[in-house]
Amino acid sequence: MKAVGSSPPPASSRITLAGDLDALDRAELERLRERNFAAMLDAALRTPAVRRRWPDLKPGMTTADLAGLPLLGSDDLADGSPPHSDEFLLGGDGPGMVLRSSGTSSKPKMMYHSWEFNLQVSTLGARGLRAASRSAPPRRIANCFYPAELSGGAFLFTQEVIRLAGARAYPLASQTSPADTAEVIAEHAVDALASNPGYGVEVLTGAEPGRTASLRHFFYIGELLGRARMRMIAEAAPHVKVRSLAYSTSETGPIGYQCERTGDATHHVHEDAVVVEVVDERTGEPLPDGETGEVIVTALSDTGMALFRYRIGDVGVFGGTPCPCGSPARLLTLHGRTATSLNIDTEVVSSDLLLGRLGRLGVTEPADCQLQVLPEEHGYRLRLLLSNRTPEWITREAVVDCLSGAQQLRAVLSSAQCRGFTVERVSPELFARTERGKVPVLYAHPMPG
DSSP states (O other), X not given: OEETTSSOOOTTOOOEEOSOGXXXXXXXXXXXXXXXXXXXXXXXXTOHHHHHHOTTOOTTOOGGGGGGSOOBOHHHHHHHXXXXXXXXXXXXXXXXEEEEEOTTTSOOEEEEEEHHHHHHHHHXXXXXXXXXXXXXXXXXXEXXXXXXXXXXXXXXXXXXXXXXTXXXXXXXXTTSOHHHHHHHHHXXXXXXXXXXXXXXXXXXXXXXXXXXXXXXXXEEOSSOOOHHHHHHHHHHOTTOEEEESOEEETTTEEEEEOOTTOOTTEEEEOTTTEEEEEEOTTTOXXXXXXXXXXXXXXXXOSSEEOEEEEEEEEEEEEOSSOOTTOOOSOEEEEEEESOOEEEETTEEEEHHHXXXXXXXXXXXXXXXXXXXXXXXXXXEEEEEEEETTSOTTOOHHHHHHHHTTSHHHHHHHHSTTEEEEEEEEEOGGGSOOOTTSOOOSEEEOOOOO
């Protein structure tokens, strides 16, 4: 991988990244994307295991031909991931970094990223940081992502992004308490916080007065921030600019970035490094700009792992007009996840189903509710947590009546295995988190000892 106008690339990579994507015109960007796709295609065709995985790959294909390839699901990737299979490894089992990616409801996937691809990932991240903070680049950044157990991709990514951006890193990680993080911010005049949304909101809203006065930026990765959290940050820390550090997955690396003119769930696409499609979630057919569908990503790499048309689990829409910043890169707005689900007593309950029913009671934000399943020896208990931002009049009886309108939820609540159901109003920081700090709508506690 190389950046246009920078040092020569490693001999094993032919991927070229633009030094400044926003300075290209549309034709230049499309030519660069096609050259990088050709490099990936050539590497795939030269790797027998990958070629067997995608028998429809042919010399001379372009990105326009991707729609003829099958979609790659999360479970398919998990089944073919190393070390028990090499069907995704471009050029075989080479040096690099191994990460575990489990997503929200799927099998764990072991990602074997080459060092060349890892450099590409970091370079794209630094591009995003610069674009999001051109008027006031951060110089001291607290890195508060999860750092360990093969799941520390965001932490390592952020460390490299800070280095490439020429800033100073404070690697606090997510195990540091929000109060202690606020103390470090105050003592060292840290001007940027990088973390998942839940942790960042705790730091910004729970700190003692003046502790976070030096902060100018909050960069997040991992999940959509949501309107409720944005309101909380605006009330507690109106001086802090909130931007996505990267729209990224452990499997594909960065997909999109935000400039100073974008926000909420809208990102520019790194079109020299990924091909993004929006397709009908049921049929897989491409959708025109302006229509919402499932986001499909092909990460352009000629080393590491080949991912053609990967279903990353998000729902989004391409905008039809360019960004006011002048960048030629297309704008993708995310509308959430494809339905994540949990098996409860043989019934499949999705987050979309739960939110759809609770919306009738005025609970519309994923950040405002969490359904927990607490397994017991001969059954389970259900616990619905509602944030203190939800209407106070909501009772357990109202929730039961509302949820019972959906067959799956009614079956779960009325099952002989259900030992109880409670509805509790709590502060959002008391919601359960995954080991990487994400706050899911559906959460299953492990079976006790």
